[in-house]
Ligand code: SF4
């Protein structure tokens with residue numbers, strides 16, 4: 001081993017040259033949340049429970065989404081629609097409880113594909129960070145889209161580009 005090699009000087013200069021060559025390159029990091037990275041069109045994020053154009057919940061608690069879910073992340077409890085609740089629920093049966101465990105969910109979109117009612121879809125947003133495990137259990141109140149009749153602005157904001165057509 002030569003003296004220069006023993007001093008590690010060539011390797012040090014080589015390493016420094018690589019470091020300096022990166023200083024003037026465009027940084028790949030984004031200053032989130034001030035800056036937001038555009039997602040791909042196919043990005044699938046947080047689930048939304050959909051309503052129809054009259055603001056009624058579309059979900060009929062058939063359970064197909066839970067059956068299709070490979071992560072067993074969905075649980076629900078069905079209830080019968082009562083007389084006078086026709087303006088709240090589109091079908092005779094509805095989900096009194098609907099939960100998704102975001103720690104299990106792999107955002108595969110199979111729940112959306114399995115749903116015969118266009119009642120659930122994956123939006124362009126994602127589940128925010130949380131310090132507690134319970135914070136990742138999303139209930140119906142977290143997933144249900146705002147009512148388009150009573151909260152039109154919130155509805156438009158929450159809807160996103162991946163929403164299926166209301167009918
Ligand atoms: S996106 Fe996939 S893993 Fe997540 S709840 Fe739907 S079916 Fe389950």
Ligand code: SF4
Nearest residue numbers: 059060062063065115
């Ligand atoms: S979201 Fe769709 S598939 Fe899941 S229970 Fe409701 S209607 Fe059935």
